[in-house]
Amino acid sequence: MPVQLTNDDIRSLVYQTCQALDDENFDKYLSLCAPDYQYQITAYSPEIRKEQTWLKHDRNEMVGLFKMLPQHVRMPGRFFRQACVGSIGDLTKNTEAVHITSSLVVAYTEPEGLSRLFAVGRYEDKIAANGKSPVLLSRTVRLDTRDLSPGAHVPL
């Protein structure tokens, strides 16, 4: 018997996805994602007047990305993702998924302790509403920040 999700379930899921990525606990992150999970990062460029996709992965590709991370040269500090859930689709409707929009702020803290703003944008999530516990079906990270130097190896 499917369980109806609440706003709190959804807020908790979004928070847990952020925390799992911050902690680089990728098994935990993947446990919050559906088997056919789709992830992408997009940004509009006013320079070329085009929507751009900067990363687009299915679940298997995310697994591969996480597995290879230890072999890469990466920024030595820590990322902190703060997502504030702003809009939740109608949970009373008998739908298989709800659409969630959250504002996103990502900070980066250097090993010496200095923190700086890394990126701002939005999460546009699709979350399964009829399961026993909520899972992410898809996430689009729509970035306002386009200067991300030096970039990042871990998804936002």
Add this chain to the structure above:
Amino acid sequence: MSRSETQWQNPPPLQSREYVSSEIYNNEMIFAEEIEKIHRRTWKFVCHESEIPLAGDYRTIDHTGVPLMVIRGEDGEIRTFINACSHRGALVARELSGNAKKLVCFFHLWAYDTKGNCVEMTRPEGFAECGLSKADTGLRRVRTETRLGLVFINLDDKAMSLSDYLGDALEWFEEPMGTVPLEVFHYNRGVQNANWKQWHETNMELYHEWGHVVNRTTSVAAKGYHERLWRIYPNGHGSLEPLRVQYKNYKGWENRDDQLLPGLTPGEFRVLDIFPNTTIIIRATTIRIDTSTPIAPGKTLVEHRGLGVLGEPENVRADRQKNHNQFWGPFGRNLSEDVIFVEAVNRGIADGGMPYGLFCRHENMMSQDDEIMRAYYEVWESIWDVKPVIP
């Protein structure tokens, strides 16, 4: 064996062209001279023609602190102007890109056409007494030439032509970039805590590919990697013979056998470094163009473009974009690491740190030979009327 203070400060026991002083990266006076003698006198890549496809389309850019506007005229010609109104100097175009049949300054509403002619002076009778007219107040035009869709500008009206400047440097790029219309589908920029030359060095010096796991597995391990020869052209440009990269060597990736750009074989890699700070890299299906804008000795804006075929089907574009993003873009597996490398070098060569950088590898002009950088710095030195004082 570790070295004493004196040993550390002494020039290395090498030929003078086999090392550079760290002063060339962190000295304010050298930086100021570079702006005047190099960046404002040589050809600079500013955009791809596909960024301004229609009459009136424009892009604004900052070139060594000079605001520029690159615009396609009603006659189809691409022109560049200093983006400053002839009245009080306010920016005429204030957006990063746009379309305008007439460029109107928002301050006092003077207007210009796409050829840079002043076509309107608000309440012109006020200028009658001093005799100033529209004929005197056109925009400052900047030399603009295009090769293979690449738009270059030069602030120096007396400089050699772009064709003479590039010579044969684009020879490996004529077919992939000149036989089908291309389009920029990716643009990102980032300010790096590094000198502008350090970024260009990273695009020339392939010895550092050992530091990237993607390059180590897909390229350095590929057959023929080390045997490729550099071609060094006049004016400081250099390109490397093609290589078949084995993309499948990186876990989860596939080789690039389809949707190849014209004239390329599967997995083929080509690179061209254009003096002083532009690089074109082709990875079988997609093209990256880097160019930089020096901000300060240790601060550089780097722009990255990704190109595909204009008008291709959505699914083909998606594959090409995926290929691009595997290596490049802010979430690619390679580009971010290069930024981390150059910023680390810039930290290490700070005043009191490492006094010299070594470009002393000799491998018979093969891929990890430093001759490309030695040749680059010979041109860099030749620009100076009086060579900068290097300890």
